[in-house]
Amino acid sequence: MTARVERRTVNVRIGSRVRNGHVVGTRWVLRIGSLTAGLLLWQVLTATGTTAWLRFDRLPTVVEVARRLVEQAGTAEFYTDLVTSLGRIAAGFLLAAVLGTTLGIVIARSRLVGDVLQPLLEVVRPIPAIALVPIAILLFPTDEQGIVFITFVAAFFPILVSTRHAVRALPTMWEDAVRTMGGSRRHVLLKVVLPGTLPGVFGGLSVGMGVAWICVISAEMISGRYGVGYRTWQAYTIVDYPGVIVGMVTIGLLGWLTSSAVELAGRRVTRWLPREAKP
Amino acid sequence: MSVRVEGLTVRYGSAVVLQDLDLDVSTGEILVVAGPSGCGKSTLLRAVAGLVTVAAGRIVVDGQEVRGTSRDRAMVFQDDGLLPWRTAARNVELPLALRGVPRTGRRAAARRWLDRVGLAGFERHLPRELSGGMRQRVQLARTLAQRPKVVLMDEPFAALDAQTRADMQELVVEVLREAGTTTVFVTHDVDEAVRLGDRVVVLGTGEVDVRREAILAAVMA
Numbered sequence A: 001m002t003a004r005v006e007r008r009t010v011n012v013r014i015g016s017r018v019r020n021g022h023v024v025g026t027r028w029v030l031r032i033g034s035l036t037a038g039l040l041l042w043q044v045l046t047a048t049g050t051t052a053w054l055r056f057d058r059l060p061t062v063v064e065v066a067r068r069l070v071e072q073a074g075t076a077e078f079y080t081d082l083v084t085s086l087g088r089i090a091a092g093f094l095l096a097a098v099l100g101t102t103l104g105i106v107i108a109r110s111r112l113v114g115d116v117l118q119p120l121l122e123v124v125r126p127i128p129a130i131a132l133v134p135i136a137i138l139l140f141p142t143d144e145q146g147i148v149f150i151t152f153v154a155a156f157f158p159i160l161v162s163t164r165h166a167v168r169a170l171p172t173m174w175e176d177a178v179r180t181m182g183g184s185r186r187h188v189l190l191k192v193v194l195p196g197t198l199p200g201v202f203g204g205l206s207v208g209m210g211v212a213w214i215c216v217i218s219a220e221m222i223s224g225r226y227g228v229g230y231r232t233w234q235a236y237t238i239v240d241y242p243g244v245i246v247g248m249v250t251i252g253l254l255g256w257l258t259s260s261a262v263e264l265a266g267r268r269v270t271r272w273l274p275r276e277a278k279p
Numbered sequence B: 001m002s003v004r005v006e007g008l009t010v011r012y013g014s015a016v017v018l019q020d021l022d023l024d025v026s027t028g029e030i031l032v033v034a035g036p037s038g039c040g041k042s043t044l045l046r047a048v049a050g051l052v053t054v055a056a057g058r059i060v061v062d063g064q065e066v067r068g069t070s071r072d073r074a075m076v077f078q079d080d081g082l083l084p085w086r087t088a089a090r091n092v093e094l095p096l097a098l099r100g101v102p103r104t105g106r107r108a109a110a111r112r113w114l115d116r117v118g119l120a121g122f123e124r125h126l127p128r129e130l131s132g133g134m135r136q137r138v139q140l141a142r143t144l145a146q147r148p149k150v151v152l153m154d155e156p157f158a159a160l161d162a163q164t165r166a167d168m169q170e171l172v173v174e175v176l177r178e179a180g181t182t183t184v185f186v187t188h189d190v191d192e193a194v195r196l197g198d199r200v201v202v203l204g205t206g207e208v209d210v211r212r213e214a215i216l217a218a219v220m221a
């Protein structure tokens, strides 16, 4: 005889994703509108050469910048710079992601490793990565390696610290559950700690990606031979102001794209988080 | 497997939660533990599971002193013990996955046990998409799928309506009796204690209150 429980559950759809088309439309109008208004204001201020304390007369107009952007987008150099900067970001950031999460977990889970590494890391952490440029130049055979190192250091600490906090803040309940199923330490690590800390880790990755860009651009301005940061600084030294703005816009777009990629990946792997039904 | 608690004392810092507690559960017995909120029922279960360090005394399961957790001693947690990133089915599969049961076998077992707790069709739901009572039933399915020798249940049916609760009680008794599983079952509900327990023990604040055990036994009769 088996006791079988009848399903008496009524299917109720909770938090359905029906969106109000009117609201969504309005939000996009607002977003695009604000961007357009900003560009328009810039164009007006620079084209009329407004000088009311702030001097807009020396800045290039939107049209000039756009023309320069189109011009540069037709050169091979532009893409070499893009690929170079992206490559440095990829190398430094990935290295930081792997080492930062691994060390973060180990430090949080092992008192011995924590005691050994924590003081060292805490002393190095407050040093802005960009202040390490002289060290990087001395330490590494090539500028390229130095720039990747700076990018790595910049992204490493936010990732490490977020991971460490996430592991420490993990509810013990989940670990207890896995242990009463006969799970080993390795099981706890793989089935609880890794998935459970992902939301926190991705917080760190987001911040890490932001500072990685800040530092790669700064390092390129100081010691690079290619890259968007190097090109932007070059433009400034030859008084090519539209070129400077093109560089800045490029950096902004690249940063935004890579951060969105991290955000998107983060949202995919943390779908299980409790979420309010959005309007 | 028999469970024997000898002179158990558990402290949280300076607070003594359990003091010199003795308890015997024989193989296949269902022991119900009752007592006021905060008296240490959950702590007792956690100690038997091997999740807390004991200050004094010992716990002997099947002649072996308990040191740490084991898959032979499964627990249904009072608060939500499901992994929130795993679907209902994948939560039920977990104890089987940990001991290396192949995927197809795991899937079939999860489906079967979810069906038996009345959650057929909810395999792919995440815990946050289930109600509190449904989550507790997933925990129950997970624990039964584990096929442990000792089951520790911490108010597993507290969030259920009367009918579902009766169904679950029937299921639990049937499955545990059939497998000869030794059970420690915590509940506040006198009715449930009477229905499930071979024996009822009432924890006072820190000790077994034999007189109240007698009173309850009288209620049962």
Ligand SMILES: Nc1ncnc2c1ncn2[C@@H]1O[C@H](COP(=O)(O)OP(=O)(O)OP(=O)(O)O)[C@@H](O)[C@H]1O
Pocket (backbone or CB within 6 Å): B012, B015, B017, B035, B036, B037, B038, B039, B040, B041, B042, B043, B044, B078
């Ligand atoms: N992790 C902890 N740290 C400190 N004190 C704790 C901890 N867990 C429990 N306690 C204390 O131990 C006592 C017993 O807690 P326990 O959870 O075992 O009670 P309980 O009998 O299960 O209560 P309830 O019926 O409300 O679930 C309580 O006074 C509680 O404050």
Ligand SMILES: [Mg+2]
Pocket (backbone or CB within 6 Å): B041, B042, B043, B078, B154
């Ligand atoms: Mg309790």
